[in-house]
Amino acid sequence: MMNTPGLEVARVSPAEFEVLVPAPVDGSTRARLGRLTLSHGVVETPQFMPVGTNATVKALDPDDIREVGATIILSNTYHLYLRPGHKRIEALGGLHKFMNWDGPILTDSGGFQVVSLGELRKIDESGVTFQSHLDGSYHHFTPELSIEVQESLGADIAVHFDQPVPPASTGASALAESTARSDRWAARSLAAHSRPDQALFGIIQGGLDPVLRSESTKAIAGLPFDGICIGGLAGDETPSQREDTIDVVVGLLETDPRPRYLMGLGSPVDLLEAVHRGVDMFDCVLPARVARNGQLWVPGGRLNMRNAQFMDDPRPVQDGCRCVLCRNFSRAYLSHLFRAEELLAYRLATCHNLTFTLDFMAEIRSALRTGTFTARLPELRAAASPSRSRAVAVQSE
């Protein structure tokens, strides 16, 4: 963590981040290899965190989560506050014990629900009033309450209660206002945080405006957070808008010793381009969600298992893949499971896409470790690119 007099005494190194292979001095890439040591384990970076909003990575059990290669997962403050209640989870021994996952956990603050539940909330300086999507009841979320909930849950990493906005579709004044407020809430969150075994990350906002982004980056980086999140992306912006924004932020953080976490990003090509620009950590629902909807990721493309062409296809989804799906079952069988709406389809597909994603990250780390990342970029892009969108399903014969 940062060297901040006073705080360092009170807090017992909840997050040690070590850069093992720094970005090369020739500037060919800002990608770097790192190691983040947390209360419940070590996380190698660049790393992807599967999302388990309701204290479960949908369709998987903890053995599955381990087997796909996850070392850290994300869960959610807002959802667990509403149900089953953070006090209940605390009384039952904390989130790790509750869901029987003994590895690192990061909890999102509920800030994203300001966006995703846009119709059901009102914002003022004190916080956000949500109307529960479950029963319509009203709940006032403040930065302090978010920290209280996250401390009850006991995740390895908490994040500050921020205020993201859809970057490409938000007006300038609204963006400036929400960014400034988000930065004020960062300071309040830090002041409220007391749990010594829990790291706290701050979140940069600022939409796509380079000036606002710079201001927010300086504001957040100037506070003694254990890590720096880049929020408000992975929304409706274009890839080049996103990449420009990452460049602005990381450019200002180049000498900052803390991990950089881009929230919400998850397609393989997006992960690769963000790593290339200096991002260390990611989370995303995408691989798991699209898997449940039948889209399976393979090198250089993707397969929609609901398509008629797979009904008679005896091959595995991906040749040589180590996942439970590809080791044991054919495309034809998975196609049948989806058509029959059998529950096994969701588990197998999720295992595959998360394995694909996490193995891809491992491949990136391997390239960084051996100093071959820049040289291998074209090859890595080829493996990842078509999975962004508008991809043609590959049909390897």
Next chain:
RNA sequence: GGGUAGGUCGGGCAGGUGGUGAGCCUAGCUGACUGUAAAUCAGCCGUCUUCGACUGUGGAGGUUCGAUUCCUCUCCUGCCCA
């Protein structure tokens, strides 16, 4: 053989008592999904030259300006009786 109820887009239905039938469910086809209100959502789903047009109510014929509707014959299906 007699009686009776029916035949509407792959399947299941709604509707229509002389003037506007392409509506629903399901199956099927395709696409989307990025800090999870998502095992969800959207489009298509008779034909075509597809922002529109055309055809279509088992078949053939009749009456009529006009027929899914009325009449005749006929084919098919369910049920009851013999």
